[in-house]
Amino acid sequence: MATLYGIGVGPGDSELLTMKAVKTIEKCQVIVAPSATENGESIALETAKEYIKPGTEVVIKHFPMGKKDRVIKALQAYEFIEARLREGKDVAFLTIGDPYVYSTYSHMLKHVRDCGFKVQTIPGITSFCAAASLVNETLVVGNERLVIMPAANVKEITDEKFVVVMKVYKHEEEVLDVLEEKGFEYIYASRVGREGETVLTNREEILKLRDYMSLIIANRK
Numbered sequence: 218m219a220t221l222y223g224i225g226v227g228p229g230d231s232e233l234l235t236m237k238a239v240k241t242i243e244k245c246q247v248i249v250a251p252s253a254t255e256n257g258e259s260i261a262l263e264t265a266k267e268y269i270k271p272g273t274e275v276v277i278k279h280f281p282m283g284k285k286d287r288v289i290k291a292l293q294a295y296e297f298i299e300a301r302l303r304e305g306k307d308v309a310f311l312t313i314g315d316p317y318v319y320s321t322y323s324h325m326l327k328h329v330r331d332c333g334f335k336v337q338t339i340p341g342i343t344s345f346c347a348a349a350s351l352v353n354e355t356l357v358v359g360n361e362r363l364v365i366m367p368a369a370n371v372k373e374i375t376d377e378k379f380v381v382v383m384k385v386y387k388h389e390e391e392v393l394d395v396l397e398e399k400g401f402e403y404i405y406a407s408r409v410g411r412e413g414e415t416v417l418t419n420r421e422e423i424l425k426l427r428d429y430m431s432l433i434i435a436n437r438k
């Protein structure tokens with residue numbers, strides 16, 4: 218039976234894929250990669266492209282950022298994948314970072330499971346782990362909790378000391394306001410592992426940059 222492989226390709230550095238991810242990409246007959254923009258680039262595909270064998274079918278599927286079209290687009294991507302699986306072809310679905318961290322893969326998977334296909338997921342290095350290594354910052358220690366949250370929910374921070382804020386784009390001001398008010402130190406990391414990689418700690422510089430591929434690592438005493 219053909220298999221769907223969900224593959225985490227890491228933050229965007231082609232040397233930060235696992236060996237398992239590379240070997241699986243090499244052997245799949247079909248590669249599906251998500252793009253946030255219609256007819257746009259796929260960062261996951263860019264990251265993995267050097268491992269794709271000539272003759273492999275490569276398809277970019279558009280997954281819009283907002284909630285509006287998400288369900289229908291996930292279904293369309295799934296239908297394409299299902300058709301290839303029924304032909305007996307192994308399909309790799311690439312995701313940036315890890316497939317189970319804020320990923321389109323999760324939305325799509327339930328359709329595949331419903332149809333009884335074999336699914337194997339290959340974990341990837343998350344963007345926030347890559348960012349922590351880049352800036353040599355501890356994510357969490359001892360008995361503390363690490364909270365990973367989307368920027369839209371930043372106001373929900375209560376007594377946590379170690380926080381990762383993802384999907385910061387378009388929420389920069391609010392996130393910085395909340396973190397500063399609650400006494401956090403923060404590091405903003407954008408395009409980790411990719412061209413244009415930037416690390417900032419200055420509020421004004423962060424508000425000027427406003428990059429989609431960005432996150433914040435924050436902690437307080």
Ligand SMILES: C[S@@+](CC[C@H](N)C(=O)[O-])C[C@H]1O[C@@H](n2cnc3c(N)ncnc32)[C@H](O)[C@@H]1O
Nearest residue numbers: 228314315318319343344383384408409430431
């Ligand atoms: C849809 S989520 C994908 C998360 C991904 N699955 C992971 O494990 O890191 C997209 C968010 O991940 C973060 N992100 C992904 N890649 C990044 C990178 N190279 N540098 C900084 N942030 C990144 C940003 O916060 C971005 O808004």
